Amino acid sequence: MPEILEIEYYRQLAEGALDRPIASVFVDEYAGRGGRPGMDPEVVLPGLSFLAADRRGKVLLLETEGPTLGMRFGMTGGLLLDGLAGIDDLRYGPGTYEDRWIRAAVTFADGGALLLHDPRRLGRLIIDPDVDALGPDALSLTLGELRTALASRSAHGGPPLKARLLDQSKIAGIGNLLADEILWRAGIDPTRPCAHLDDGEIRRLHRRTRSVLDQLFERGGSHTGDHMVARFPGGRCPKDGAELFRATVGGRTTYWCPTHQH
Ligand SMILES: [Zn+2]
Known part of the structure; x- marks a missing residue:
């Protein structure tokens, strides 16, 4: 299960996603659970860019000029940017990559993408997550x-x-x-x-x-x-x-x- 160290590796990887205009966002029915009403990532993020990659405990925080995208990784969540994994071998999952385990994707105008890969479906994308509870x-x-x-x-x-x-x-x-x-x-x-x-x-x-x-x-x-x-x-x-x-x-x-x- 990813702990703080793994999320810090993900945060460092996500720095490569900064200052790239977001073209579209996909979030599946699992990764979208628990979000705030009317604050769907698919709706609020396109047209914006991530400006900073921060972290609080096990929550990755991608700040834009407007809302902040929070990512949680559950038991087996991995982060990929432009095809690169944040940790070498996705070791918190079954050790392999499969397209069907992509639960969310932020696609940039330049064609690259930030992906949540999560066999167990416990990872989440939440706009403006409540980090004060941490x-x-x-x-x-x-x-x-x-x-x-x-x-x-x-x-x-x-x-x-x-x-x-x-x-x-x-x-x-x-x-x-x-x-x-x-x-x-x-x-x-x-x-x-x-x-x-x-x-x-x-x-x-x-x-x-x-x-x-x-x-x-x-x-x-x-x-x-x-x-x-x-x-x-x-x-x-x-x-x-x-x-x-x-x-x-x-x-x-x-x-x-x-x-x-x-
Ligand atoms: Zn001992």
């Missing part, structure tokens, strides 16, 4: 923002730490693989109540969040973490050899080490 962006997360994101008024210390890291309204951009890698490197148990971390643990979590995002971006994506090799039943911790625990936390399959994650 938390601070994970790639620029400050220690203070992390502290705020982990706070809870619940007497039980709030939801499990991993669930809170995945909550896009608290921190925008972290998905399942990045959350497991960050917690594994930070040595913190994903099932602990999020508000029960002490100050040293919050600082360590913040440092690891930054280092994981920086390093995996350089390596090529969310799936390139050190913990990935052990993400299977019976997998052993690459640090200490302990058999990893596996459970559903925050609605997602989670692997963590009972020896060094506390």
Whole structure:
């Protein structure tokens, strides 16, 4: 599933779509779901140009002189510009390209096109998406923002730490693989109540969040973490050899080490 790093690659790719007049837009019945009434991309975008490619968490934001086009990529969405993919091999889908999986296309007057390729049909194109509902962006997360994101008024210390890291309204951009890698490197148990971390643990979590995002971006994506090799039943911790625990936390399959994650 594309996480913040993949959407950042898409954003960089989309910079090649700037300042090119839009001739026409196609959005299929799936990719168009959830848009604002009267704000169909097919109607409002032709004649305009994208002027800036921005991102908030996992939402790509293409600004025009008028409305902003928001793109979400769901579980398997990939972005292609003029036939080039934003990530090498569309690895979040079945690994292959098929024309029938093109859910949306922005065609430019010069004949090129920006395409949403999405086998699972969960990607969306939305005009002026509500980004205020999203938390601070994970790639620029400050220690203070992390502290705020982990706070809870619940007497039980709030939801499990991993669930809170995945909550896009608290921190925008972290998905399942990045959350497991960050917690594994930070040595913190994903099932602990999020508000029960002490100050040293919050600082360590913040440092690891930054280092994981920086390093995996350089390596090529969310799936390139050190913990990935052990993400299977019976997998052993690459640090200490302990058999990893596996459970559903925050609605997602989670692997963590009972020896060094506390
Ligand atoms: Zn371990």
